[in-house]
Amino acid sequence: xxxxxxxxxxxxxxxxxxxxxxxxxxxxxxxxxxxxxxxxxxxxxxxxxxxxxxxxxxxxxxxxxxxxxxxxxxxxxxxxxxxxxxxxxxxxxxxxxxxxxxxxxxxxxxxxxxxxxxxxxxxxxxxxxxxxxxxxxxxxx
Numbered sequence: 001x002x003x004x005x006x007x008x009x010x011x012x013x014x015x016x017x018x019x020x021x022x023x024x025x026x027x028x029x030x031x032x033x034x035x036x037x038x039x040x041x042x043x044x045x046x047x048x049x050x051x052x053x054x055x056x057x058x059x060x061x062x063x064x065x066x067x068x069x070x071x072x073x074x075x076x077x078x079x080x081x082x083x084x085x086x087x088x089x090x091x092x093x094x095x096x097x098x099x100x101x102x103x104x105x106x107x108x109x110x111x112x113x114x115x116x117x118x119x120x121x122x123x124x125x126x127x128x129x130x131x132x133x134x135x136x137x138x139x140x141x
């Protein structure tokens with residue numbers, strides 16, 4: 001994915017979070033502008049605060065290095081935010097995962113497949129508190 005497309009997707013996420021009532025800030029040139037590893041976005045609504053690493057793909061699995069995820073978790077703990085990995089595949093919406101919900105490869109990297117995002121990711125409306133998901137397993141009887 002090109003940097004321009006990645007930047008466009010990050011701006012899209014920031015704008016959507018803003019429209020959903022979150023105070024949100026995109027870290028300028030996160031990952032390269034500073035020696036400190038910063039998440040791509042910080043978002044909060046007074047009740048919940050997120051540090052988000054955003055990734056997008058045209059359809060291939062999305063990979064994050066172990067270092068990216070460790071930096072996200074470290075920053076989140078120090079800042080008091082919940083770490084989330086936001087993924088967006090072409091022609092799909094944003095889906096969110098806690099790092100522990102992502103598949104870890106033998107090499108220590110993290111992977112999210114499109115099918116996994118659609119099946120078990122937290123969708124945008126649920127992430128922002130506009131809806132909640134009820135699974136068939138949640139029903140008794």
